[in-house]
Amino acid sequence: MADTDRHLPFSQLDDTRLDRLAWRVLVIGSLIRLLYAAIHPMNLAGDEAYYWEWSRRLDWGYFSKPPGIAWLMALVTSIGGDHTVTFRLTSALLGVGSLLLVRALARNLFGPRAALVGVLLALATPANVLLNFMLTIDAPLVLCWSAALWCFWRWLRASEDGSGSGAPWLIGFSLALAGGYLAKQMMLVFPLLAIVYLVVSKTHRARLKSPGFWSAVAVSLVALVPPLWWNSQHDWVTFHHTGGQIAGDTDDKPLGYTFVEFLLTQAGVLSPVIWFFVMTAALAGLARFKRLAEPVRFLVIFSAPAIVVMALMALRQTMLPNWAAVYYIAAMVLVAGWLAGAGRGLGLPAGWRKATKPALAIGFLMVAVGYLWSPTLRALGHAGDPKLDPMRRLIGHEQVAEAAAKMIEQVPNPEKTVIIALDHRYNASHLAFYLPDQPRVYRWERYDHVASQYELWPNPIDDGKTGWDAIVFVPGTEKTVTRRFQGAFEEFGPMGTFDVEVSPHYERHYRVFLGHNLLNWPEGIPLDKPKSGNDGIDPEPDGPNPN
Numbered sequence: 001m002a003d004t005d006r007h008l009p010f011s012q013l014d015d016t017r018l019d020r021l022a023w024r025v026l027v028i029g030s031l032i033r034l035l036y037a038a039i040h041p042m043n044l045a046g047d048e049a050y051y052w053e054w055s056r057r058l059d060w061g062y063f064s065k066p067p068g069i070a071w072l073m074a075l076v077t078s079i080g081g082d083h084t085v086t087f088r089l090t091s092a093l094l095g096v097g098s099l100l101l102v103r104a105l106a107r108n109l110f111g112p113r114a115a116l117v118g119v120l121l122a123l124a125t126p127a128n129v130l131l132n133f134m135l136t137i138d139a140p141l142v143l144c145w146s147a148a149l150w151c152f153w154r155w156l157r158a159s160e161d162g163s164g165s166g167a168p169w170l171i172g173f174s175l176a177l178a179g180g181y182l183a184k185q186m187m188l189v190f191p192l193l194a195i196v197y198l199v200v201s202k203t204h205r206a207r208l209k210s211p212g213f214w215s216a217v218a219v220s221l222v223a224l225v226p227p228l229w230w231n232s233q234h235d236w237v238t239f240h241h242t243g244g245q246i247a248g249d250t251d252d253k254p255l256g257y258t259f260v261e262f263l264l265t266q267a268g269v270l271s272p273v274i275w276f277f278v279m280t281a282a283l284a285g286l287a288r289f290k291r292l293a294e295p296v297r298f299l300v301i302f303s304a305p306a307i308v309v310m311a312l313m314a315l316r317q318t319m320l321p322n323w324a325a326v327y328y329i330a331a332m333v334l335v336a337g338w339l340a341g342a343g344r345g346l347g348l349p350a351g352w353r354k355a356t357k358p359a360l361a362i363g364f365l366m367v368a369v370g371y372l373w374s375p376t377l378r379a380l381g382h383a384g385d386p387k388l389d390p391m392r393r394l395i396g397h398e399q400v401a402e403a404a405a406k407m408i409e410q411v412p413n414p415e416k417t418v419i420i421a422l423d424h425r426y427n428a429s430h431l432a433f434y435l436p437d438q439p440r441v442y443r444w445e446r447y448d449h450v451a452s453q454y455e456l457w458p459n460p461i462d463d464g465k466t467g468w469d470a471i472v473f474v475p476g477t478e479k480t481v482t483r484r485f486q487g488a489f490e491e492f493g494p495m496g497t498f499d500v501e502v503s504p505h506y507e508r509h510y511r512v513f514l515g516h517n518l519l520n521w522p523e524g525i526p527l528d529k530p531k532s533g534n535d536g537i538d539p540e541p542d543g544p545n546p547n
Contacts, residue, residue: 008341010113018112022103022119029123030096033132036371037088040133043397044084046426049433054453061230063453064241068182069137082438087135094139095132098329099148101124105153106333108341109295113481116446117356118336124363125332127269127325129370137184138322144180146192151176153298155213156204170216177220182227185242186326189306191217197301203294216246237450251405252482253318253399262314270328271366273359275350278331281338282307284346292345296337312389384506396502400510401434403498408435408471409510417469418442418460418518422485425452427475444485448524459521466520471495472513488522489515501524 010018054062054070055077061067073087082084099122106118122128131138137483149174158166180187194217198208231238267275269398285292285300286308292300306327313319337343339356374391384392411417417437420442421428432441443454450456458467470489474481477497486492495514501507533542 008118009339022116026099026119030106033092033095037092038085042394044433045134045394048087048134049429053429053432058228063237063456065137066182066227068140072140079369091139092132093134094143098143098146100151105150106336110337110340114337114340114342117339118333120360121274121332121336124360124367125223126366126370131365138325141180141183142326144176144183148173152194163408166346170212174216174220178223181223191484193302197298199427207475208523225443229345234456258318262319269321271363273355274363277335281335281346282331284348288345288347296343296345299334303327381504383503391504394509396500397430399500400508401431403500404431404473405436411471413469417471418465418472420472422474425454446482448526460518461521463484466518468518470515470518474511484522488518488520490517
């Protein structure tokens with residue numbers, strides 16, 4: 001029986017009106033996301049440009065991630081072209097799909113009221129502003145995770161509600177897992193949680209003997225064959241990278257700093273009251289697990305343990321804000337069910353439901369601020385302000401490329417001149433995307449290790465460009481060009497500088513060099529070389545290599 005507490009949200013609406021309202025909210029929210037994605041003039045984020053570079057060189061795997069994001073970008077750009085708006089609309093559409101699945105799961109588990117509350121909670125989460133705006137690995141991952149939750153639950157319920165064998169749901173479950181594996185390594189946790197749920201569920205434990213379940217999981221693992229094969233050919237580089245992220249780095253921060261940082265960050269991306277509901281529901285679910293109704297147990301398993309593990313990891317290392325994203329999907333539905341009076345067994349005070357409206361109001365206010373903040377700063381002339389603009393990394397790249405293009409026009413032998421961007425991989429990626437005709441841009445890593453996908457791709461020598469000239473872009477005004485790199489050319493010297501005023505509060509500075517007659521592609525500095533104040537590298541004058 002549903003809770004009849006007087007604090008239940010939308011208690012005056014019947015099921016039909018609840019469904020209609022949920023659909024209206026979903027449609028309006030989705031349209032706002034799509035319109036914002038289409039009209040807001042932001043450049044690509046560094047990750048987006050970097051993954052787009054992957055999509056131009058389709059492969060079975062990549063340095064840090066499986067190939068799904070590259071395949072997806074190649075698909076959407078083949079339809080919509082290599083334009084920023086193509087990625088923005090794709091991300092928004094993936095978000096719409098995730099929202100539809102959240103509504104469907106909440107309705108099937110707890111009814112129409114929970115479905116409406118679930119949609120509102122999802123729309124009132126500030127993290128969704130970025131999730132449905134930037135096309136990175138998280139948007140397809142969240143969609144696949146949501147689909148896997150939905151299909152897995154429907155399969156569990158198929159024999160109980162008389163809807164058949166559940167084979168179509170197992171097929172959907174397998175496909176969702178496979179898509180998730182290709183998006184991000186985090187999806188590998190899902191089948192493990194599914195097994196844990198079946199083990200602890202008295203109602204569904206017999207499903208552990210189902211050949212269909214194990215076949216669905218086994219078939220989904222076929223999606224891992226391409227990236228595993230690719231890694232076997234590249235020294236298992238993705239495994240090394242992922243292991244380094246899991247190992248973490250506290251950067252000598254004070255004890256407890258990263259834990260507090262993690263909690264505050266999560267409260268910010270979910271909004272404070274919604275985050276409080278999520279955390280208390282998750283912890284209460286773990287503490288009272290044996291007394292929970294089966295739908296509640298299902299959601300607790302797919303949220304609470306991982307959220308707790310993430311918090312414990314934060315005691316010793318810095319955690320990226322998006323790492324826990326997929327575990328909040330089940331947690332949100334759990335909170336929606338409890339707020340709607342259907343999440344039995346959690347034992348949370350019924351009076352807390354009075355905070356439903358404030359929770360949604362605060363969340364929607366934060367979402368509105370998130371959408372309007374950057375356009376407002378732009379209108380007031382404060383775009384890119386380091387203290388005010390959290391989106392400053394998404395502006396100015398097109399202007400930098402315009403200035404860089406003018407420098408490229410000045411090279412004496414343009415048909416035999418390669419473009420090289422030093423420093424962070426994003427510099428090369430943004431130039432490649434925004435320069436006219438989107439040329440091949442190379443990157444040189446100053447240390448002798450693979451730090452990005454660029455080090456795995458052919459360098460100019462591999463591409464048969466020995467003897468070519470090179471125009472080299474170096475961001476900033478103080479970074480040096482090492483003797484090791486300068487020595488790769490017969491002659492190397494400064495070509496000029498350019499400054500791009502993105503706004504009165506934000507400038508980008510670049511130094512430009514010209515190398516004549518590329519002789520070799522130099523190795524980087526050994527990582528074990530003792531470092532001095534300048535990283536153990538002799539600073540270089542702007543003139544040619546004196547040696």
